[in-house]
Amino acid sequence: MDRLPRLAITQGDVAGIGPEIIARTLLEHPELRTRCVPVVVGDADAMRRGARLAGLDPAAVAVIDDPADAANDPGLIEIVQTGPSLGDIPLGELSPAAGDGAYRFVVRACDLAKQDKVDGIVTPPLNKAAMHLGGHPYPGHTELLAHEFGVENFSLVLGAGDLYLFHLTTHVSLRRAIDDVTAERTDDVIGLAAAFGRALGREHPRIGLAGLNPHAGENRLFGDEDADVLAPAVARAQARGIDAHGPIAADALIPQAVRGKWNLVIACYHDQGHAPFKAVYGDDGVNITVGLPVVRVSVDHGTAFDIAGQGIAREGSLVLAIERAAELAPGWHHVWAEARREQGRTPA
Helix, strand or coil: CCCCCEEEEECCCCCCCHHHHHHHHHHHCHHHHHCCEEEEEECHHHHHHHHHHCCCCHHHEEECCCHHHCCCCCCCEEEEECCCCCCCCCCCCCCHHHHHHHHHHHHHHHHHHHCCCCCEEEECCCCHHHHHHCCCCCCCHHHHHHHHHCCCCCEEEEEECCEEEEECCCCCCHHHHHHHCCHHHHHHHHHHHHHHHHHCCCCCCEEEEECCCHHHHCCCCCCCHHHHHHHHHHHHHHHCCCEEEEEECHHHHHHHHHCCCCCEEEECCHHHHHHHHHHHHHHHCEEEEECECCEEEECCCCCCCCCCCCCCCCCHHHHHHHHHHHHHHHHHHHHHHHHHHHHHHCCC
């Protein structure tokens, strides 16, 4: 890429802390402008309110029609207006209008990416319940993005430093997650992890797959899924030349990964990956969606309705998300190409 990557920063749920942390990030971290051209996709009035609540100048918000028009001035928050004004949405409350807005911002960012007007998407938090109230019953950002790009093979990946933690299942009940840990899904995510690792420059990336049950089933004492679903998937991956291992008891695998033994890890369900990751890394982690044709990186926290409008929300995770998106965007076509290549090799 012979220019700085342009990144669409969706505004998230405007009743939460999204506008505040965007304002702080773009006006108080000028170093980001040397790495990317950030363009907010959202609502200018809500953005002005967010800037004011953060103790910053609302006059810094400038509406542009096209990301290509962005001046990348560190004194400006350049925004592509999307839909009607949301500046009067009550803060800290569930709002169908805010949920609909959050949905529209993501869809617009995806459209800009499809038109090659942005090179990546960064997402502050939306509120899933508000989005549902707004008429859009997606489980979360990840599934909405996958729908907009028309992909079926994707994974939510938590990243911190050199550790990337993939997930077989995410925003479903634990009861359903067990059913969703299928042979096909396990094959697909192992393939995605291998593709991502190769795209990062590791010729034969080493992948650790967590067991679903305690002690990875303990030779079927605590369930059959590890032996009947996960172990055969690892064997199939190894037959395809992938350096996959497991299933390994999660309480052994994840601490080993934190200590550096594993760089690519696959968790079976949401809390198996999220709980230990957030306990260790906190604001130092980001959320990456692997399997999309464009890089998407998200903050690793929610809308924080309880502190919205108080001007105390920390922007560190969003700064890190933008930095990671700027780092990955120029080479993301390699990630996408490797993912498609691996999908073609994965058993049906």
